Amino acid sequence: MQLYPLKLVTVVGETVIMSEIAKEGVELGASGYTLSEVIGHGSRSARNVIVTGASKTMKCEFVVPMDVAEKILKHVSHNYFEHYACIAWLTDVQVVRGQSYIGS
Amino acid sequence: MQLYPLKLVTVVGETVIMSEIAKEGVELGASGYTLSEVIGHGSRSARNVIVTGASKTMKCEFVVPMDVAEKILKHVSHNYFEHYACIAWLTDVQVVRGQSYIGS
Amino acid sequence: MQLYPLKLVTVVGETVIMSEIAKEGVELGASGYTLSEVIGHGSRSARNVIVTGASKTMKCEFVVPMDVAEKILKHVSHNYFEHYACIAWLTDVQVVRGQSYIGS
Amino acid sequence: MFTLPLALLAGWMPGMMAVVSAEQIGRVLESLERNLLTPIPLCFVLGLICTQIHGGIKIPKELYLSIAIFLLMSIGFIGGHELAHEYHEHGVATIWKPALATLVLGCVTPITSYVVLRYLCRFSIADAAGIAAHYGSTSAVTYAVANSFVEQTQHPADAFLPTLVTILECPGIAIALVLGAALSSRDRAAKARSAGVAVRESKLGEALYEVMTGQSIMLMAGLLVIGFVSTLFMDAKAFQPFYDFFQSKGMLFRGCLCIFLLEMGLVAGERLGDLVKVGPALVAFGILMPLVHGFFGVYLGHLAGLNLGGCTVLGAIVASASYIAAPPAVRLTLPEANPTLSITAALAITFPFNIAFGIPIYFEMAKLVGAT
Amino acid sequence: MFTLPLALLAGWMPGMMAVVSAEQIGRVLESLERNLLTPIPLCFVLGLICTQIHGGIKIPKELYLSIAIFLLMSIGFIGGHELAHEYHEHGVATIWKPALATLVLGCVTPITSYVVLRYLCRFSIADAAGIAAHYGSTSAVTYAVANSFVEQTQHPADAFLPTLVTILECPGIAIALVLGAALSSRDRAAKARSAGVAVRESKLGEALYEVMTGQSIMLMAGLLVIGFVSTLFMDAKAFQPFYDFFQSKGMLFRGCLCIFLLEMGLVAGERLGDLVKVGPALVAFGILMPLVHGFFGVYLGHLAGLNLGGCTVLGAIVASASYIAAPPAVRLTLPEANPTLSITAALAITFPFNIAFGIPIYFEMAKLVGAT
């Protein structure tokens, strides 16, 4: 069973920006993404705006090679960190048939 | 606080196969699993079938020792990767009271 | 792009205790948390009590420095592991602008 | 100290049996048929069957929760509306006695339950108190089904029954939890000392507050006040659409009850497998205790002046066990209690027993004690 | 071996065309207008438009699921209620022939579909069988819309039509899946051997069982029995609120159908882009096959003694394709079949075609074959 070392980029932030971040991740080289609804609390969570009827926070995960991970984190950090409630981190993962997630 | 090094196996795929994968993971030696509904996009996401009224993609996580992780990944890879939209990866984790998740 | 090495603490357990655990995590030093609804199965899942109309299991994630991670895991382990269905683990992560999640 | 309730319990059971003559059994069977072959219990049965054959019916939890909210609001609103009329005509004259009787029943039933469970069935302190908290409280859906039943038999219950449901919701849970916490506190203190770690302070106060301000109480009591106030201040025509919406004889209430009972059948069906695990003592408890409590309810209701329908419904709600408010409260305050026991008893034994057999039996009991 | 259905197909089409005179086309157009300019199809159109302009309408999936549950329960309950009356008056005399005709149609339509798809449209075995499974089954919402249509034209369908919907649900899926599994099993066995790994055992049995105990069948058949039994055992007044709630001519059913069709429009609209991918052969199949199956339904319905409304509705349900029960079953048993093909055909071609044009056409067909 061959496993490929790749990076898992996780971004958690306000719902209003998350589907954009997902799309932008794919533009920056991710082969796909996995979004989920969460309940978030942080230093700026009072700024969350969807007042009712929707989850206020979402999580987005990308399995990508290191260079794409860097690009996504830079992009998110520059464009969203100042004005939106969000957090992003990187984890080392071993991916099955990982070649299909590189450079696509 | 003693922590046990174990593996976290994460499988994301079409809803139609995920509860089976969860059950099969337990058969292969996992002491349990954690399933969640997600929104997925990938190279084959157009194939997702539940047309409406249900999440199309789910995520399944197993905390297991290495040998069980290998078995689960092999099983998923052989039986589901060809025809179903899915992705699977492995992460190193440190588990509290980890002995209870070994060999059960 | 500077990344800070921090810990990701993940706790999965009965819904009835999870919002408390989230709050207690913040009291122990986490700058925030990310909660989500999951479907869980484990050795004690029959004990889950919310009979219907609610998810029975939730997942809570904290991005924290090692010392806070230790405190949270110890607290959860001492107070909840005996009588409640739950599991907790630690992952190494690299966090963007990680300084804001230290000592807050 | 606990001999009185035990003696009472031991006394009523054979007494009740003796009184039930062949003729009454015939009438019970007839009632049973009339009760069982209607959509509400049949939907419960459909749910049960579905789980047994692993069928695919899935009620989204949001639909279940929405219907629960509607039913609670409806019970409260129509209750407030009818209370306003009753109050307008009779003041509190007709109401205070049944209210007092209900309060007494709410305090007695957790104790009878605890005593039987601890000393007859030999459960641990925590388990006995945990189950007693469920049987001390009540099930709003059992109320709704009992109310439908008596309306169908042309013996509608007194106007203020929803008020009594609201009164019965809390005290039983509170008493059982306090009892359990007090009796098991010595054990825990010892354990904590030996473990040498800081143990989570008792969640009792918090849990009691959560029970008293829980969704069931807030919605029923809140809408009761709203129904009361708007009946007094609005003219009848403007009030009508609200009445039509919440009306418990109306199509929305009855129809939603069908869907709700279907889901209850699905949930109870999934618990049927646990009947083996919980043992025969709890199964017997889950059937006999409601009969005893039901008789208490019917009898005190009659003494307090309720009519035939009212006695039946009071019997049914006293006999019923909570499976919404009680479980999380017990889980938080008595974590060592096994929730499988209490939930299986309340949901897979007592609830279906009451829906199918209990309600017609309380109806016959009510006739027996002379209610009209 | 397959020449008969092919000949039939080739024979009917021009025949039907020839028979359809200018006058009939005029009447179809008039029906179309009367049909299309009503809230139910217009809501579907609104959904379509919304997706095309990337509008913001979002129906929560739980609302969609809840309405689906309500519609299925309603079809079953009212079906059981009317079946009870029919049975009371005529026994099974009027029912057995249409039931048999429906069963025959349920067995024939997956085979005609498979043959056309495999030998005319040249799809792979798995794809042909997968699509055939969808067209062999039926769509409960198409039934509901067809039923509304005939009621609006003052030609209500026979009382037992909901029973026929229930009969038509399963056999077609089962036959197509067994066909597909049998025909593609040789391929797979070879592949498994060469790969040298343990291949997942066939999921066929499991999938068939899941189809037969799926939500649609359980709710429709279950409520059919409940409606039947309660009609016989309850007095009319007690039955009324349940009838009002589920009543298919009533405001709840019609209103919920509007919201449901809006969501269907949103879902179908998202699939419109796939029309290019699936190719012209499948588009033609999605329009012509329903016309053929619809005619089968109308004709056999007439032979079995159905009235004008009944023939129309039977035609519509035979012509309709399943998009709820079939997709997961096909996905599990024939994983190599491309789900985009079957779902696009069923949902983005056949469903809107039937709603907008098919139903009025089957109505005219029914008149043509002499139904009254």
Next chain:
Amino acid sequence: MFTLPLALLAGWMPGMMAVVSAEQIGRVLESLERNLLTPIPLCFVLGLICTQIHGGIKIPKELYLSIAIFLLMSIGFIGGHELAHEYHEHGVATIWKPALATLVLGCVTPITSYVVLRYLCRFSIADAAGIAAHYGSTSAVTYAVANSFVEQTQHPADAFLPTLVTILECPGIAIALVLGAALSSRDRAAKARSAGVAVRESKLGEALYEVMTGQSIMLMAGLLVIGFVSTLFMDAKAFQPFYDFFQSKGMLFRGCLCIFLLEMGLVAGERLGDLVKVGPALVAFGILMPLVHGFFGVYLGHLAGLNLGGCTVLGAIVASASYIAAPPAVRLTLPEANPTLSITAALAITFPFNIAFGIPIYFEMAKLVGAT
């Protein structure tokens, strides 16, 4: 440049105060009682109380969303239905003036709001524009409650009011966002240059398009057309169940409004704590601005020929602030605006003020200006 609206604002306020005599205050108080002691506002109060005592009422977000969808569809459908009658009888003669007046109000209110917020309350450009976007748009639920109020007072509003709600939804948000983007663009460009990184291109166009094709507009305008068309083409009997379902005087609409207001109370209650944070200037703005805008609405409505109920309702919707369409649009286009300010003002100040006090006040204003 901004002196005119400022002068207008400064002028109206004391003027209005002077005109409001003791007798009128008495009538307002009476209206208030008649308005407040009805289920809809009382459910809002129950929600508020529940949050303050940390009670357990939880309305699933899917129920809230489903009711919102139903209310919007209902407003649109019944609006289209009554517009069809109006159009049939009078053509566009009665409609074009109120429509124009509404459009003018939709363009004026974001500007008055911006000017007051920026120059009187001294908010930043982004914050002022963000809040102005909320007050330039409207709240469909405030419309529904105002409409219930005037129907209860036997002064139903003109038939085409729902059309006016639809007209009022968008322009205000668009104008405020364009204003905010234009005024703050210079700042941002400078910042981007100094940071030396590619800044996300403006999301303005995207956000404006999303507002104009948002759920509220699509459902209201879509169902307006559907209601209009089906009224013209269907016979009355077939139309009836749809009318009954969506009917705004009916039990479903009124009942759902109760549940919706309960949830609004819960949401507003959670924001009450923020009142301290946002400061007294915004609290004053949230109460006085609606009074001014409400008077604009009542007055122009009267000039445009609306009846007493119509003037009241137009006043209420002009006075109301959006908390559904505006927030995400503002968040995307003016990210530096603090959403706590705008949402607290719209939801925790203006909404409850309008529901409880505003609507009866606009009713008296309408009488004052001579509407009948």
